[in-house]
Amino acid sequence: MSHACPEPPEPPETKRGDDVDELFGVRVADPYRWLEDEHADDVQAWMDVQGAHARAHLDALPARAELAKRFEQLFYYDAVSPPIERGGCLFYTRKRADAEKSIVYWREGEDGQETVLFDPNTMSEDGTISLGVWVPSWEGKLVAYALRENNADEATLHVRDVASGDDTGDVLEGAKYAHPSWLPDGSGFYYTYLPTDPDIDVSERPGHADVRFHRIGDDQTDDRPVHPATHNPETFIGASASRDGAFVFLEIAHGWNSTDVWFARPDAAGESFTPLAVGVDALFYAGAWDGRFYVLTNYGAPRYRVMRVDPAAPALGDWVELVAESDATLESARIVGGHLVLGYLRDAHSVLQICTLDGARVCTLPLPGLGSAGAVYGEPDRAEAYFGYSSFSEPTRIFRFDVPDGELVEWARVDIDADTSRIVTEQVRFASKDGTELTMFLLRRDDVSKSGDNPTVLYGYGGFNVSMTPAFSPSILPWLDRGGVYAVANLRGGGEYGEDWHKAGMLANKQNVFDDFCAAAHYLIDAGWTRPDKLAIRGGSNGGLLVGAAMTQCSELFHAVICAVPLLDMVRYHLFGSGRTWIPEYGNPEIEDEFRVLHAYSPYQKLEARASLNLPALLMLASDSDDRVDPMHARKFVAAARWANASDQPMLLRIERQAGHGGADMVAKQVEQAADAYAFLIDQLGA
Numbered sequence: 265m266s267h268a269c270p271e272p273p274e275p276p277e278t279k280r281g282d283d284v285d286e287l288f289g290v291r292v293a294d295p296y297r298w299l300e301d302e303h304a305d306d307v308q309a310w311m312d313v314q315g316a317h318a319r320a321h322l323d324a325l326p327a328r329a330e331l332a333k334r335f336e337q338l339f340y341y342d343a344v345s346p347p348i349e350r351g352g353c354l355f356y357t358r359k360r361a362d363a364e365k366s367i368v369y370w371r372e373g374e375d376g377q378e379t380v381l382f383d384p385n386t387m388s389e390d391g392t393i394s395l396g397v398w399v400p401s402w403e404g405k406l407v408a409y410a411l412r413e414n415n416a417d418e419a420t421l422h423v424r425d426v427a428s429g430d431d432t433g434d435v436l437e438g439a440k441y442a443h444p445s446w447l448p449d450g451s452g453f454y455y456t457y458l459p460t461d462p463d464i465d466v467s468e469r470p471g472h473a474d475v476r477f478h479r480i481g482d483d484q485t486d487d488r489p490v491h492p493a494t495h496n497p498e499t500f501i502g503a504s505a506s507r508d509g510a511f512v513f514l515e516i517a518h519g520w521n522s523t524d525v526w527f528a529r530p531d532a533a534g535e536s537f538t539p540l541a542v543g544v545d546a547l548f549y550a551g552a553w554d555g556r557f558y559v560l561t562n563y564g565a566p567r568y569r570v571m572r573v574d575p576a577a578p579a580l581g582d583w584v585e586l587v588a589e590s591d592a593t594l595e596s597a598r599i600v601g602g603h604l605v606l607g608y609l610r611d612a613h614s615v616l617q618i619c620t621l622d623g624a625r626v627c628t629l630p631l632p633g634l635g636s637a638g639a640v641y642g643e644p645d646r647a648e649a650y651f652g653y654s655s656f657s658e659p660t661r662i663f664r665f666d667v668p669d670g671e672l673v674e675w676a677r678v679d680i681d682a683d684t685s686r687i688v689t690e691q692v693r694f695a696s697k698d699g700t701e702l703t704m705f706l707l708r709r710d711d712v713s714k715s716g717d718n719p720t721v722l723y724g725y726g727g728f729n730v731s732m733t734p735a736f737s738p739s740i741l742p743w744l745d746r747g748g749v750y751a752v753a754n755l756r757g758g759g760e761y762g763e764d765w766h767k768a769g770m771l772a773n774k775q776n777v778f779d780d781f782c783a784a785a786h787y788l789i790d791a792g793w794t795r796p797d798k799l800a801i802r803g804g805s806n807g808g809l810l811v812g813a814a815m816t817q818c819s820e821l822f823h824a825v826i827c828a829v830p831l832l833d834m835v836r837y838h839l840f841g842s843g844r845t846w847i848p849e850y851g852n853p854e855i856e857d858e859f860r861v862l863h864a865y866s867p868y869q870k871l872e873a874r875a876s877l878n879l880p881a882l883l884m885l886a887s888d889s890d891d892r893v894d895p896m897h898a899r900k901f902v903a904a905a906r907w908a909n910a911s912d913q914p915m916l917l918r919i920e921r922q923a924g925h926g927g928a929d930m931v932a933k934q935v936e937q938a939a940d941a942y943a944f945l946i947d948q949l950g951a
Contacts, residue, residue, distance in 0.1 A: 338681060494516060569586075603668050662677065716795055813870075832900070
């Protein structure tokens with residue numbers, strides 16, 4: 265496709281090294297291994313050249329200035345989160361139209377004076393300090409919160425006194441995986457500690473995490489050990505106290521596939537843990553109330569069920585089923601107001617139900633339509649609860665309801681500078697390569713029909729039990745306004761249809777996910793929505809792996825690719841960032857059978873094996889401070905793609921500075937990235 269403006273000259277050819285590994289009898293060439301070391305001067309120089317080339321190309325796109333102006337109108341808006349009630353106080357975030365970052369507020373009750381608790385906009389002059397997790401104590405007097413540099417995962421915990429607005433002086437390093445769980449009296453909290461020792465290899469660090477208890481006012485060096493590290497980087501460890509403080513649960517998660525759970529009664533001498541569910545190939549999420557445990561699990565129920573446990577008789581055979589598995593996927597179960605509030609997914613959209621603690625159904629909440637309900641915020645001993653709701657065409661609304669009547673009252677809403685009344689959402693069904701039925705959401709304006717000529721973006725993820733559900737995103741509105749179609753596929757590997765659906769897209773079954781995505785592209789073409797030169801694909805993180813695989817397996821089906829913060833070298837992914845924690849999902853390249861699966865689809869190796877490819881246009885989005893998925897994947901893939909490409913399509917590497925895996929948390933930077941991405945798509949697809 266011709267471009268409306270001349271492209272900048274290609275950057276100098278990237279040097280190719282001679283690194284080759286012989287793995288299980290297979291010679292694996294890795295000519296761009298030198299790009300793995302981001303601290304090397306030649307790698308930094310290479311990044312500067314690539315970034316400047318991408319910047320020159322993107323700045324010259326005709327639609328970019330107009331898009332940036334429109335995204336400023338769409339992204340700077342007022343919004344509020346569902347509140348968390350603690351000790352009669354409400355805690356919540358408010359996104360202001362005149363601020364770059366969301367601010368945390370608190371107030372006494374519904375009618376109290378709103379007071380700033382945390383304002384990340386003032387934490388650093390350049391906006392590089394980000395607010396991570398924040399957790400109020402049960403009596404609402406203290407809040408434990410994490411600070412992160414460049415929106416990376418690494419964090420430091422602090423504690424703030426709510427009434428005075430001052431920090432207590434408690435500072436806890438190694439808080440990358442910390443999620444504080446308070447005792448009811450606010451005297452301290454359990455948390456996960458990750459050593460910051462630079463002598464520990466980055467790929468092995470997750471296995472060194474342990475669980476500790478911090479008492480307010482103590483130095484971190486005095487924190488009481490609760491459970492030692494597993495020394496297995498494929499696990500996650502954590503602990504949580506029950507609302508009444510009667511029990512503490514210890515959880516060791518083996519990837520996203522199974523969990524081991526123990527329980528104890530905390531006391532001054534420490535915890536002595538009793539197994540609840542250990543060594544069982546299933547997921548268990550346990551909570552306690554009124555002397556009983558309530559467990560959400562997929563044990564014997566791929567779409568999940570709720571069980572009740574007597575702590576005096578915790579053997580699995582003595583558990584009592586309260587809510588049986590159904591034809592919808594049970595995503596969440598929370599005790600609010602002495603009842604169970606259940607969150608289901610039915611064909612990838614939300615249903616909320618209230619049941620008694622014996623599992624008897626009371627009512628179904630009247631959600632506005634085909635959309636997504638977020639987490640329900642409420643407590644076992646209070647009737648009121650809050651949650652957020654949105655759909656593809658409806659911005660977020662916050663609802664309040666009382667248990668058990670379930671009547672919804674709108675508590676807050678987001679107002680966007682856009683008319684969304686003409687957006688049409690439909691869910692379609694189609695078959696994958698092996699005949700498995702898949703679903704996909706299609707978004708379009710009401711005057712867009714099956715002309716076979718519509719510029720279309722296909723988005724997917726397909727992994728880690730993550731569900732793609734309807735949610736409002738202002739970034740796609742200009743695309744729809746220009747007559748574009750936006751498709752969101754529900755692929756195997758996700759959680760939309762239960763654990764069997766997840767397992768069908770992981771480990772040795774990962775190729776199913778790529779087949780599903782290519783089948784979605786086929787559907788859009790065969791059904792008459794678009795054609796290959798009008799179709800683009802997009803994905804990030806695990807979804808970046810998805811589009812990288814599609815780019816090397818079925819590139820004839822689409823014309824452009826946006827790939828964000830991806831995994832792409834699946835032979836060496838486990839050696840970088842948080843890679844080893846994903847071995848339960850992808851497999852271990854150091855085990856022969858699993859290596860052969862990974863090597864067969866690894867996008868970087870695919871490019872190396874097949875030179876002179878007619879590749880689609882590529883916009884790679886990377887973050888320089890991504891400590892979750894190492895940016896080496898993006899660097900090596902772009903270099904290999906430019907070497908292998910026989911077409912005249914651009915291969916661009918856009919590097920977001922001072923940003924982590926989730927990108928930058930400043931609205932201005934989000935505006936810039938969205939303008940780049942959609943200007944690229946409009947230029948490539950002719951929207």
